[in-house]
Amino acid sequence: MKNNKIDWTKPDQEVVTFINTTPKAYTLLDDKKWYISKARVLFPDETFVMVMKIFFPGEVINSDEEGIYVQTGTGMIKILVLQPPGQEMAPAGTFYLTDQGLRLGKWFDCTSFEKK
Numbered sequence: 001m002k003n004n005k006i007d008w009t010k011p012d013q014e015v016v017t018f019i020n021t022t023p024k025a026y027t028l029l030d031d032k033k034w035y036i037s038k039a040r041v042l043f044p045d046e047t048f049v050m051v052m053k054i055f056f057p058g059e060v061i062n063s064d065e066e067g068i069y070v071q072t073g074t075g076m077i078k079i080l081v082l083q084p085p086g087q088e089m090a091p092a093g094t095f096y097l098t099d100q101g102l103r104l105g106k107w108f109d110c111t112s113f114e115k116k
Helices: 012-021
Strands: 026-029 032-041 060-063 068-071 076-083
Touching: 012 032, 012 076
Parallel strands: none
Antiparallel strands: 026 032, 032 076, 060 068, 068 076
């Protein structure tokens, strides 16, 4: 991963380790920096079936009171703490069911994968 930018195409555990150990780890959404300071790999009982849907690295796929689910290169992670542009770090669950730009289907920037 280059500098502090998150590479969503990496394996889930690698992305989580990078986020949790890199000060100011960030990603882009609509060309704006979003800082992420805490995340975890999903537990097996947290995965859910989405019939006939393929998710791509960096895609926001769900959210709940605890955080934001994002697809990585090999699985899903849950973002737990993040900082939207112009705001303070906050629990990601704060953005559950809000319109802060983190709508389902939005894509965080990926360094080696482009949405077509």
